[in-house]
Amino acid sequence: MSYLTSDQLMAKLRKEIKEISVHELARKMDNGEDVTLVDIRGLEEWDQGNIKGSVHIPRGFLELQIERHAPNRDQPIAVICAGGVRSLLGARDLEALGYTNVASVAGGFNGWKNGGYNFVVPRIMTNEQRQRYSRHTIMPEVGEEGQLKLLDSKVLIIGAGGLGSPTAIYLAAAGVGTIGIVDFDVVDTSNLQRQIIHKLEDVDKPKVESAARSIAQLNPDVKVIGHRTQLTSHNAFDIISQYDLVINGSDNFPTRYLVNDACVILGKPLVDASIFRFEGQVTVFDTAHDGPCYRCLYPDPPPPGEVPSCAEGGVFGVLPGIIGSLEAVEAIKLILGQGTTLAGRLLTYDALEAEFREMKVTKDKNCPVCSEHPTVTELIDYNQFCGIPSVEHVSTNGAVKQPALA
Amino acid sequence: MATVRIPSPLRRYTNGQSKVESSGASVNEIIESLEAQYPGVKARLCDDSGQIKRYVNVFVNDEEIRTLQGGDTPVGDKDEVSIIPAMAGGQS
Numbered sequence: 001m002s003y004l005t006s007d008q009l010m011a012k013l014r015k016e017i018k019e020i021s022v023h024e025l026a027r028k029m030d031n032g033e034d035v036t037l038v039d040i041r042g043l044e045e046w047d048q049g050n051i052k053g054s055v056h057i058p059r060g061f062l063e064l065q066i067e068r069h070a071p072n073r074d075q076p077i078a079v080i081c082a083g084g085v086r087s088l089l090g091a092r093d094l095e096a097l098g099y100t101n102v103a104s105v106a107g108g109f110n111g112w113k114n115g116g117y118n119f120v121v122p123r124i125m126t127n128e129q130r131q132r133y134s135r136h137t138i139m140p141e142v143g144e145e146g147q148l149k150l151l152d153s154k155v156l157i158i159g160a161g162g163l164g165s166p167t168a169i170y171l172a173a174a175g176v177g178t179i180g181i182v183d184f185d186v187v188d189t190s191n192l193q194r195q196i197i198h199k200l201e202d203v204d205k206p207k208v209e210s211a212a213r214s215i216a217q218l219n220p221d222v223k224v225i226g227h228r229t230q231l232t233s234h235n236a237f238d239i240i241s242q243y244d245l246v247i248n249g250s251d252n253f254p255t256r257y258l259v260n261d262a263c264v265i266l267g268k269p270l271v272d273a274s275i276f277r278f279e280g281q282v283t284v285f286d287t288a289h290d291g292p293c294y295r296c297l298y299p300d301p302p303p304p305g306e307v308p309s310c311a312e313g314g315v316f317g318v319l320p321g322i323i324g325s326l327e328a329v330e331a332i333k334l335i336l337g338q339g340t341t342l343a344g345r346l347l348t349y350d351a352l353e354a355e356f357r358e359m360k361v362t363k364d365k366n367c368p369v370c371s372e373h374p375t376v377t378e379l380i381d382y383n384q385f386c387g388i389p390s391v392e393h394v395s396t397n398g399a400v401k402q403p404a405l406a
Numbered sequence: 407m408a409t410v411r412i413p414s415p416l417r418r419y420t421n422g423q424s425k426v427e428s429s430g431a432s433v434n435e436i437i438e439s440l441e442a443q444y445p446g447v448k449a450r451l452c453d454d455s456g457q458i459k460r461y462v463n464v465f466v467n468d469e470e471i472r473t474l475q476g477g478d479t480p481v482g483d484k485d486e487v488s489i490i491p492a493m494a495g496g497q498s
């Protein structure tokens with residue numbers, strides 16, 4: 001019985017099969033010629049990069065799946081592999097099925113890449129990620145596509161305190177890829193009753209560092225950006241514009257109005273919540289989609305001292321766990337584009353009564369920031385706006401510290 | 407009698423109660439009768455001219471009274487009036 005070595009087989013096929021260069025392929029694709037480009041490499045090769053518009057059929061499935069992509073036997077087909085060898089075999093197999101206009105791409109995908117032509121690298125999850133997020137991806141509301149959205153998303157959390165702690169932990173666990181945290185403070189022993197992202201060993205250390213450590217232990221997919229500063233009218237645009245969405249867990253009115261105005265002006269959705277004693281409230285301000293803003297709900301700040309802070313009035317330690325988690329829920333829904341958010345609704349929770357209630361939040365058509373004819377179009381002095389003497393002083397480490405209410 | 411929801415910061419006027427009954431046909435009347443029952447409450451809700459303060463939100467059922475008729479918003483016996491103040495807490 002006669003036989004061929006593989007070299008002899010390839011030499012034979014080179015004579016029988018039409019080959020085209022990567023340049024010719026690029027020209028055909030640029031011209032929009034009707035050619036079905038079939039990439040027959042393995043999944044791992046495909047995942048590392050492929051030509052936009054190509055269809056992926058691993059060689060083992062070629063004869064079984066080609067008809068889905070090229071039902072007519074006279075459809076022009078170009079077969080590509082990594083280097084132009086396997087594609088000769090693939091082209092031969094297609095000819096055996098009766099395809100009459102088949103070419104093998106000489107040089108393959110590597111030749112294409114080396115020729116400087118564009119290719120795409122598909123976003124894929126690693127096996128570890130597939131396991132980690134399997135309870136998410138199995139649900140149609142998330143799926144692998146939604147999980148990739150979360151991994152690609154950038155969320156800014158104002159304050160790594162009571163609210164920011166559970167928010168950051170749940171967002172990190174959910175795989176929000178970039179979490180920014182603005183906090184100037186260091187961890188105090190009295191924080192540990194509710195600020196669960198910090199540990200005893202973190203006392204006296206900067207909260208942004210402590211939060212970053214906790215998140216790193218939980219999920220290495222998450223990049224944490226610590227902004228160890230006070231958010232001010234000078235830096236708010238710079239910081240907030242780096243993110244897709246903002247979650248407010250701050251402790252004073254000037255910051256709340258500042259974050260609101262900056263988000264409205266930049267068109268960023270804002271998840272807002274606050275807590276006091278046993279009560280919390282949470283809502284979403286999404287003015288880019290016609291929702292109301294913080295000023296629509298609370299047009300004027302209370303005078304200083306009128307509303308006690310948590311430091312003065314106390315706060316039930318579990319409460320921020322509930323309210324901060326609700327903020328995380330709303331943020332994830334906004335990123336996924338799923339469900340109905342709290343935009344236009346204020347959800348209140350009274351832990352003592354075990355009652356959730358919901359109030360309407362109406363967009364104020366005369367709102368100074370989010371209406372059609374705003375009077376506030378840039379950031380103002382929010383301490384002055386809140387009736388606090390605007391004496392910024394420079395603290396010992398050189399950072400400008402604003403007097404805060406809480 | 408309408409039910410009035412009292413937020414935490416004002417509960418020291420209502421002996422710690424989070425829900426009280428109050429009579430009145432409008433929000434303003436409800437506030438007056440609250441003040442009669444629990445002296446000191448009105449000053450927390452209204453300014454010197456008797457107007458409800460801008461940073462205090464009063465809802466009749468789930469609607470904020472600024473979007474209705476303000477202090478003149480009618481209140482029925484089965485209605486629930488909620489006082490919801492702006493709160494800043496969350497971080498520290």
Ligand SMILES: [Zn+2]
Pocket residue numbers: 292293294295296297364367368369370371
């Ligand atoms: Zn507004």
